[in-house]
Amino acid sequence: MGDDIADDTEDDIDEVERSRLRLRATFTEDAELYDRARPGYPVELYDDLAEVAGVGTGCRLLEIGCGTGQATVPLAERGCHVLAVELGEAMARVARRNLAGFPQAEVVVSAFEDWTPPERPFDVVFSATAFHWVDPAVRVVKSAACLRPGGTIATVATHHVAGGSDDFFREVQDCYERFDPSTPKGLRLSDASAVAKDGREIEESPLFGPVRFFRYERDITYTTGQYLDVLRTYSNHRALGWPVLDAMLACIGSLIDRRHGGRITKRYLTELRVAHRVPSGLEKVGPLPSGDA
Template identity: 50%
Template sequence: MHRRTTFDDDAERYARTRPTYPAALFDAFADAAGLRNGSRVLEVAPGTGQATVSMAERGWSVTAVELGAQMAALARRTVGAVPGAQVEVVVSPFEDWPLPADPFDAVLCATAWHWLDPAVRARKAAAALRPGGVLAVVWSSHVAGGSQEFFDAASACWERFGQRGRNGGTRFTLTPETEVSPTTAEFERHDAFTEVSHQGFPVEVEYSTDQYLDLISTYSQVAVLEPEAREGLLACLGDLADRRFGGRIRHRYLFQVVLARTRQR
């Protein structure tokens, strides 16, 4: 679990580079959970507050439980700029955090569910919800598209510096978005949940070379590389972006939200 703590080491860079979630995703979440002004939402692992801000702007009352102290401090500053924000940011591993007596209308975990203890996460999220409340788990995938020729050529850089995938392929080989499906089985087989569904929201972001290298530096598998390998990887990618692609890279993401409702008791 060491890699889940690496983000806290460079919270400012994380906040600066990570893409924000599309508004349509929160529309889908609100529709599914019946959220309105003042609805109580528990956010698990908010990071620097990208999703927290969007929820605060909608008038929801948010309790955000964040593992990293630096991430939490930055999230507090970020949501503090939202007029009338009703947000409390708590520093704690979600697994250890004592649930309040009053249940929440909804629980959201954006791009962090995989870092939580599988033996605890679904059970505890269900316990935090009122009957009929909704859990939303957001997955972020790098998908084919954008500057595809760059990513194809970049495979040699990733492979050269030891970044290979589980099946021997290059770690950042990009899959077409039509072939990407979020994992729903965990919620479909859990006794507490029903009405499991998912929706996808593609987003394309353009980066300068420096911005793209900044982004790559926040990935946990890059952060844990030995300094020489990390510098070599970034130099290889930067040279490729500048020399062959004019210093502009378009990166395509697919955000998918899995929605699961707690059973009426």
């Protein structure tokens, strides 16, 4: 029985891993759609990066998972030398097109896990809505290895929170429950204030100092067509397969048209997490096991 439990756990872990690899490859299936539909990030985020990480003219910045350049273009506009490592070939192609005016920005196609960093370290390792797709056993340690002492890791996460067209988001749950078996029954969006600040992964690493959080809330209004396009870029939606996804999007589109006048407003919480690389030799040590003192 003990063995059964152990096997189940291993199977679960394998499934999580398989799902991560499958889902992270979906974005590049329609890079033009992603480029057209996905919003960029608030300008204040780049201002904060300038202040805490010196992101600006001459900064050497490594970006993990640049997509089609949602953050890469504003970073290049601020004068950064950007090297972006992007898994998807089609995403990289569109990113290069968007970065055509910035000779100091380069996009290479590779999984970050497999990529060989140059010898010269970076000032900043940055990743927007992409860090969680990288192997958890690799992402923090390899980011640290790419940074100069005192350099900065900066990751951006996007949370879907309550606000905007609240009635629509309550009603749309019915479409999800009809078509997406993974949707928990009665799911509701949380207020931004209820979203926990979670910096454990980086803080538990001896290679980084404390994590600082910066948060930005904003509302974006979409027409029915624009909103359905955004949903078509979500990896978990794409994973439903087209006949199911089409039916679910028809349900959502009809709800927006019939009950919300063809327009809804979505609230996003964007969170920037920043920590500095501890200089070599000064890595943090955890508490000593009791009895060793």
